[in-house]
Amino acid sequence: MxxxxxxxxxxxxxxxxxxxxxxxxxTLLGAAVLTLxxxxxAATGGTNVNERPNFVVGPDxxxxxxxxxxxxxxxxxxxxxxxRVVSLGEPPVERExxxxxxxxxxxxxxxxxxxxxxxxxxxxxxxxxxxxLLTPTHGVRMQADYRTDLPGSASAGTRWLRLTRAGDRITxxxxxxxxxxxQIGDVTVxxxxxxxxxxxxxxxxxxxxxxxSAGSTSVGILPVKAMATFDNLTLAAATPTGAWRGxxxxxxxAPGPEDEPARDPDKGKLPSGGVRETGGxxxxxxxxxxxxxxxxxxxxxxxxxxxxxxxxALIAVGVLFATSEFRRGMxxxxxxxxxxxxxxxxxxxxxxxxxxxxxGLVSVVAAFLITQPMLRAHGFAPPAFVKVSLxxxxxxxxxxxxxxxxxxxAVFSLAAGMIMRRSAAAITTxxxxxxLPVIVGSMLPxxxxxxxxxxxxxxxxxxxxxxxxxxxxxxxxxxxxxxAGITVAxxxxxxxxxxxxxxxxxxxx
Amino acid sequence: xxPTIEVRGVRKHYRSTVAxxxxxxTVRPGEVTGFVGPNGAGKSTTMRxxxxxxxxxxxxxxxxxxxxxxxxxxxxQVGALLDASAVHPGRxxxxxxxxxxxxxxxxxxxxxxxxxxxxxxxxxRRRAGGFSLGMQQRLGIAAALLGDPPVLMFDEPVNGLxxxxxxxxxxxxxxxxxxxxxxxVSSHLMSELQDTADHLIVIGRGRLIxxxxxxxxxxxxxxxxxxxxxxxxxxxxxxxxxxxxxxxxIDAETLTVxxxxxxxxxxxxTEAGLAFSELRSHRASLEEAYMELTRDAVEFGGNGEGxx
Numbered sequence: 129m130x131x132x133x134x135x136x137x138x139x140x141x142x143x144x145x146x147x148x149x150x151x152x153x154x155t156l157l158g159a160a161v162l163t164l165x166x167x168x169x170a171a172t173g174g175t176n177v178n179e180r181p182n183f184v185v186g187p188d189x190x191x192x193x194x195x196x197x198x199x200x201x202x203x204x205x206x207x208x209x210x211x212r213v214v215s216l217g218e219p220p221v222e223r224e225x226x227x228x229x230x231x232x233x234x235x236x237x238x239x240x241x242x243x244x245x246x247x248x249x250x251x252x253x254x255x256x257x258x259x260x261l262l263t264p265t266h267g268v269r270m271q272a273d274y275r276t277d278l279p280g281s282a283s284a285g286t287r288w289l290r291l292t293r294a295g296d297r298i299t300x301x302x303x304x305x306x307x308x309x310x311q312i313g314d315v316t317v318x319x320x321x322x323x324x325x326x327x328x329x330x331x332x333x334x335x336x337x338x339x340x341s342a343g344s345t346s347v348g349i350l351p352v353k354a355m356a357t358f359d360n361l362t363l364a365a366a367t368p369t370g371a372w373r374g375x376x377x378x379x380x381x382a383p384g385p386e387d388e389p390a391r392d393p394d395k396g397k398l399p400s401g402g403v404r405e406t407g408g409x410x411x412x413x414x415x416x417x418x419x420x421x422x423x424x425x426x427x428x429x430x431x432x433x434x435x436x437x438x439x440x441a442l443i444a445v446g447v448l449f450a451t452s453e454f455r456r457g458m459x460x461x462x463x464x465x466x467x468x469x470x471x472x473x474x475x476x477x478x479x480x481x482x483x484x485x486x487x488g489l490v491s492v493v494a495a496f497l498i499t500q501p502m503l504r505a506h507g508f509a510p511p512a513f514v515k516v517s518l519x520x521x522x523x524x525x526x527x528x529x530x531x532x533x534x535x536x537x538a539v540f541s542l543a544a545g546m547i548m549r550r551s552a553a554a555i556t557t558x559x560x561x562x563x564l565p566v567i568v569g570s571m572l573p574x575x576x577x578x579x580x581x582x583x584x585x586x587x588x589x590x591x592x593x594x595x596x597x598x599x600x601x602x603x604x605x606x607x608x609x610x611x612a613g614i615t616v617a618x619x620x621x622x623x624x625x626x627x628x629x630x631x632x633x634x635x636x637x
Numbered sequence: 638x639x640p641t642i643e644v645r646g647v648r649k650h651y652r653s654t655v656a657x658x659x660x661x662x663t664v665r666p667g668e669v670t671g672f673v674g675p676n677g678a679g680k681s682t683t684m685r686x687x688x689x690x691x692x693x694x695x696x697x698x699x700x701x702x703x704x705x706x707x708x709x710x711x712x713x714q715v716g717a718l719l720d721a722s723a724v725h726p727g728r729x730x731x732x733x734x735x736x737x738x739x740x741x742x743x744x745x746x747x748x749x750x751x752x753x754x755x756x757x758x759x760x761x762r763r764r765a766g767g768f769s770l771g772m773q774q775r776l777g778i779a780a781a782l783l784g785d786p787p788v789l790m791f792d793e794p795v796n797g798l799x800x801x802x803x804x805x806x807x808x809x810x811x812x813x814x815x816x817x818x819x820x821x822v823s824s825h826l827m828s829e830l831q832d833t834a835d836h837l838i839v840i841g842r843g844r845l846i847x848x849x850x851x852x853x854x855x856x857x858x859x860x861x862x863x864x865x866x867x868x869x870x871x872x873x874x875x876x877x878x879x880x881x882x883x884x885x886x887i888d889a890e891t892l893t894v895x896x897x898x899x900x901x902x903x904x905x906x907t908e909a910g911l912a913f914s915e916l917r918s919h920r921a922s923l924e925e926a927y928m929e930l931t932r933d934a935v936e937f938g939g940n941g942e943g944x945x
Binding site: 133134137138140141142144145148149150151152452455456457458460461463464465466467468636637 | 685688689690691692705706707708709711712715717719720722723724725727728729732733735736737739740741742780
């Protein structure tokens with residue numbers, strides 16, 4: 129008798145056990161209904177991102193932010209601009225950052241701000257551009273049209289930068305001494321007109337101050353100014369070169385929220401920059417981020433919100449599938465039929481996990497298909513929210529991994545039931561392990577919350593996300609990636625099974 | 638493989654209680670073997686050890702020459718009824734037998750066969766939670782018979798059965814033994830095994846007291862014992878006891894006397910002027926023989942009726 133066939137018989141036996149108790153079948157179907165129902169309720173919440181006055185889209189129609197002090201002149205056709213960035217830092221008389229609300233944590237700044245050379249379609253926020261820049265913490269970069277970001281060297285100090293335009297092809301270079309040049313990359317910017325503005329710029333990404341309290345996250349945006357000095361500025365162009373002029377590129381100003389009267393008249397405005405030239409040395413002060421500005425909300429995650437409710441029913445079934453064996457000594461009947469106890473446990477886990485995976489898959493796909501049109505009708509629409517479809521790789525990943533998380537929780541509750549042998553204790557323990565880290569995580573600062581999600585069962589909720597990890601959402605699991613989430617949930621399920629197996633072998637039945 | 642159950646030097650304790658204390662016996666096929674002892678004597682523990690559910694501290698137990706845990710399709714080797722209520726109350730009787738059949742690769746039609754065999758056909762599609770004690774017992778027996786095994790073990794099988802059921806199960810056990818199977822039945826009441834068991838294994842406080850055929854046991858218990866009937870019971874008991882006999886009252890008028898012959902008893906009573914109406918050699922009942930055996934082994938203070 130092959131071991132595989134023997135295990136197959138056990139699977140059939142455990143499947144018969146699972147499907148022959150009507151209450152369990154009803155509860156499993158109830159999990160699907162709860163998942164779908166709560167997701168539909170969640171999908172009735174809307175957003176007005178697209179109607180906000182400070183909403184700007186880039187050349188590709190996606191949401192962006194644009195802000196800098198731009199020292200420029202027109203250039204028609206091809207040309208090359210070269211400059212040496214002598215220094216980049218904060219202006220000397222910058223007011224001390226207030227630090228935002230108590231307990232707020234500064235989020236790390238991305239690569240979308242610094243000092244360098246740029247060619248841009250005018251001074252309108254959101255227009256097409258290509259740039260080479262020195263950033264405070266991300267070295268030298270070449271960027272274009274808010275989405276393209278090519279890394280150059282990691283140097284932080286004085287650096288020569290060069291940008292060459294040939295048609296719609298822009299090439300970026302950097303150099304330590306102005307003599308030996310390394311190419312950073314070349315990009316095609318189709319939206320750049322023949323007659324564009326070329327020059328120097330300084331920008332600085334605002335710092336996000338994040339504070340989290342029970343059930344809410346507040347994000348404070350702290351505008352930051354940067355000051356850079358440039359020299360050795362040369363522009364080689366076919367058209368005659370004119371005078372440099374400084375202009376502010378900035379986002380439209382958003383009115384403050386109605387419930388928060390303007391305590392600070394400058395609130396919401398970016399600090400304005402300026403330029404001073406003395407003997408060929410330009411000192412430029414600027415502020416603002418030039419880069420993508422997607423709303424953090426994840427439409428796929430919202431579509432799958434009901435999984436939280438479905439899990440409660442699945443935990444109950446998982447625990448009862450185990451603890452019912454210990455009522456009235458049914459486990460003895462099971463072990464009489466198959467004395468190899470580890471295999472009985474294994475068969476139980478495989479049958480329950482598979483059944484839950486199938487039910488989970490059906491319910492999350494249904495929830496996705498039903499709630500996406502609802503979400504679009506409630507403001508989650510382009511341009512702020514790109515339409516997601518069932519065939520997007522990120523969506524497929526979320527719809528395949530989320531049922532795996534549901535199965536992992538069900539198998540964990542099975543193992544908890546096997547270890548504790550009491551339904552109430554095992555259900556309570558599993559629910560607490562799933563819910564408590566979410567509650568605690570929504571109150572902790574981002575670094576602690578992220579760590580918590582990496583080490584607890586609740587981290588598995590990250591499987592619902594289609595967007596990259598994000599620290600600014602209320603849901604703590606949005607801070608880790610889906611693979612980290614399924615890894616921790618799977619580890620919990622397997623760890624609990626191993627403990628149950630070890631105990632089952634030792635104890636008398 | 639000849640069907641047998643072998644228990645060899647098994648010892649098992651739970652915390653400070655010694656449940657089984659060096660037990661050795663063999664159960665042979667072709668006869669009903671009763672496994673008797675007072676409550677707490679270690680019968681259920683022994684059965685669980687034979688079935689691989691509990692691990693012995695010492696010794697081992699073999700079924701057909703192999704430990705139960707090494708059996709690949711155990712239900713086709715050993716059928717056991719331990720606790721008839723061990724069925725999920727929400728599961729239909731037929732589904733309960735079906736998962737058992739699946740687990741050992743037993744054909745689906747066997748499920749319907751055993752349901753008919755135990756007389757549960759009309760209740761097969763009802764939930765076990767609504768079963769009476771007797772129906773649960775029949776379902777448990779159906780589960781034991783499912784794999785058509787050569788070895789059968791029943792722990793207190795008549796519990797909860799109505800008189801019809803008791804007659805039925807006795808007949809079933811006898812016919813299973815007649816087919817050459819091992820039939821091993823535990824009970825704490827010897828009277829339940831009267832007319833059913835051919836062989837007895839008697840234990841008390843986890844130790845073997847007797848491993849004997851019923852015929853031999855009865856003969857031994859009756860041997861040399863005299864039964865005397867007298868209206869002056871108290872005086873007669875004192876007199877005979879003083880003469881060195883062991884005397885026991887069976888009822889208000891009847892005594893059994895050990896250690897004196899019938900002639901000696903008659904002579905003593907006559908001499909003392911105690912009238913007696915009947916004097917004969919005693920034929921022990923199984924119950925009595927058992928009480929005799931377990932007198933020293935009773936753990937939970939039996940009332941000792943008829944033995945003192």
